[in-house]
Amino acid sequence: MSTYPLNKTAVILMDPYNDFLLPGGKVYPRLEASLQSVGLLPRLHKLVASVRELKIPIFYAMHRQYREGDWKDFQNPTAMNLQIVATKTFEKGSWGAKFVEGLEPDIGAGDVVVTQHWNSSGFANTNLDLELRQHGITRVALAGLVSNTCLETTGRYAVELGYHTTMLKDCTAGFTQEQLDVAINIAYPLFAHAVLTLEEWLDEVKKAA
Template structure:
């Protein structure tokens, strides 16, 4: 099947999940935990390749960001998740910090969207992501970024629940442990994702046909 048929540019969006320095850059607060898996799968190079191809082919590109943390966040909340407790304590993605800036290779360009920040794991819950996608005729989403078993998995599941065709590019996604990667791609994703591809496979799928310019 041709790339044009599988991922028509006018109805396909690339979702780049949480491309913060804290996750992806040397010196980031979470990079030491992510480094082994990220380097093992070639995360950054594969994310660069997928993003470049999406832009070249004219796919919509959206950043799907986690909430940037402020010192007073969560202080009055009744039901913080364990992850939110850790985020609060470590001030991960701290507002105004270098760690909460985009990794320089994944900064949005003019005409690309940044969805409202999500407070937990789903890029759709209490954000405008679904609105942005539907207002631009998007029916298929392709996900890359961090973290496999939290924000990527939850956003992808939610997308499927909302009726989107969902693709995960498995070597352009990483996590903190290999066990988390196994849980995501061998156990969870086969139950909801319409495609789980390597970067090479996805590039082949979108490599045919001419570029369709976005309005």
């Protein structure tokens, strides 16, 4: 029996925004070296194309799109919150807050765009858990950005909620190579059920097909 039955498996794709992944994006310069060394963008394109062929849904966990006044009256804003305010990262209606071309959700194919997260967890204060459970999903594979912030936090939260959790270690990038290495080699193995490359995971998934 496959570890990843197709009708119970989904991808959680974190923050495929232009501001992260494309030159001209507000956060791109901080990620550029890691994005290039990993070859992240073409790999995410392959991930999306592959799961669409297998009819596995993608649940898009997107960061809050900045609006004027966000975090203004928060008693305990984080450094990340303040950085977003200062740079207007993912500003609603801007090019930077659009999905990277080719990585957009396909609702007709079963993809789901969940409510936006304010900090790092794709689960906290969103409907991600509800949507996954209502779609019968028990096994999730995580990809996207950033390796040791949103991706790691969402993966840890998935485990706490009882999901079989796979971290796709070559489908993410970090602000530094050191942060990426620590995430995939030290942090992920501490909590995830599996830490696999995209090819390794696809090989496992195809056993169910």
